[in-house]
Amino acid sequence: MAKPIAGPEIERLIQLLAKLPGLGPRSARRAALHLVKRREQLLAPLSAAMGEALDKVTICSVCGNIDTFDPCTICTDGSRDQSIVIVVEDVSDLWALERAKALNAAYHVLGGVLSPLDGIGPDDLTIRQLVERVHKGGVKELILAVNATVEGQTTAHYLMDQLEGFEVRVTRLAHGVPVGGELDYLDEGTLSAAMRSRTGL
Template identity: 80%
Template sequence: MAKSIAGPEIERLIQLLAKLPGLGPRSARRAALHLVKRREQLLGPLAGAMAEANESVRTCSNCGNVDTRDPCTICADPGRDRSTLIVVEDVSDLWALERAKALNAAYHVLGGVLSPLEGIGPEELNIARLVERVAEGGIAEIVIAVNATVEGQTTAHYLMDQLEGFDIKITRLAHGVPVGGELDYLDEGTLSAAMRSRTKF
């Protein structure tokens, strides 16, 4: 076991930073050292912002987004097209679609995907609330915007089964060649999906 070279407080900071996505132990040590060196400019304000976020951040009871209000800013926005509902796996996917400004619609966050191996079934996901929202009426189209993984596609098929009795249009994101992509650099699965999803020119 490696001997600690810093006090327990700094070691705890490093351990917590290492749990963040994209930060391993080495990157966490560098980040912790940078924060400690700049206590006044970074560490203090960061600690304050994190404490404030911990107190004020809520999960939207309507869609599953995170915000400082419930319902969230998106659900409360009167300018949204509420007839279209985009279903995503996680809040990060919602944020990505919002950055792209692809569609000014409402959202529904599942909180993950079905994964029997990890013990994640329908009860662990925000699926019951999705069915409730559709049953309440006013939704004409559901866009299933889950990742193109095996679990994502399994979840998409399960959602289609759950929504089968409703008079709504169900669509999914197109899969295939990305904008600016070169065919030679794409994997076989992406090329096959692009060929199956070909559209009229």
């Protein structure tokens, strides 16, 4: 076991940073060193921003987006077509579609995909809330913008079964999304093309 190279506070900072996606132990050490060297310019504002986020950030009770308001900014935006709901796996997918400015519609975040091997079933996702949202009326089209993975397609088929009998058009992303691809890694042009070329199921 390697000996600590700094005090416990810095070691804890490194350990916490290493838990972030894309940061391993080496990258976390570099990031921690950079933050500590620039305490006034970076570490203090970052600490304040994280404290504020902890106090104010919440999950939207309507769509599942992350915001400081509930309902979120997207759900309360009067310029959006609330009759079209884009169904995504995660908030990162919602943000990717928003960056692409693909469609000015509403969203629904599932919170993942069905994955029996990982023990994730329908009750672990917001599928029931989506069905209730459609049941209330006002939704004319659901766009299933799930990833083109086996789990994503399984989830899409399950949603189709759950929505059978409702008078709602169900479409999915088409051209531009490769099989096995994930929305958060696609460029904005590809996402826009896929949204424009969506097809019925």
